[in-house]
Amino acid sequence: MSSPSPPPSWDWPNPFIHEVRVEPHHIDDFQHTNNVVYLTWMAKTAWEHSKVLGLDFPSYARLNRGMVVRRHELEYLAASHEGQRVLIGTWITANDGKLRLRRRFQMINGDTNETLLRGLTDFVCINIETGRATRMPQEFVDTYRLTADVAADRRG
Template identity: 80%
Template structure:
């Protein structure tokens, strides 16, 4: 297995969530189904949010939440049953008002090969109404940038 520190991450100091490709993730082409990668992106974003101290209890207390507006995924190589995949995420955009951007890089742990690059754009909503609303100060402070990417902020 490649050392996580030796991987050529797109940006420094990622938050990393590790998964193992399970048989139920495999499609008719005998590799991980595209939808699974999207699921892993969502799970990794949520794990990072919880690690930062913003879990759903905090969202409920604030009556605010971050929901996906758009995903972009670029598939570069397949993964297969039994592979360990390291999913890195960075917060690369936060306008302090409504929008947040995360970037992702998925790497096959055994080789260090990048499998996918992606991004997700989020908007802040009022949980009760479902309408877009300004981020509370807690979101602005907690979801600070973890990497700088031209055009993302």
């Protein structure tokens, strides 16, 4: 009888976790999850976390403000394969209270607890009608509070 695997080793405490399962359409010619799928999972996880925090698209529309991607950074560490569970953890690690927000991500194989990917996304607040960068409304400042203290993401 096998013993249960240890809990995932997250880079920072208390991530928001979104779980996915690797489906056949996620697999590329190398027989592992295509790299673009990981990026899609990051975006979905960020959006799910935002909704749990209380900022969904109707909230964005009401405020005429939204957070859009400026930059992604992904470090692929191991492959995932069809049928495996992937746990995607995210933390808000920077928010300047004006324009910019950063999220960090870690993906862990839910069966082996191996870290598959570490990544980050930088967001910028925009006016939805014009598409131009604009100052965050106070609701964004209050809602998108830091959930992890990452020294490299501190802004002066």
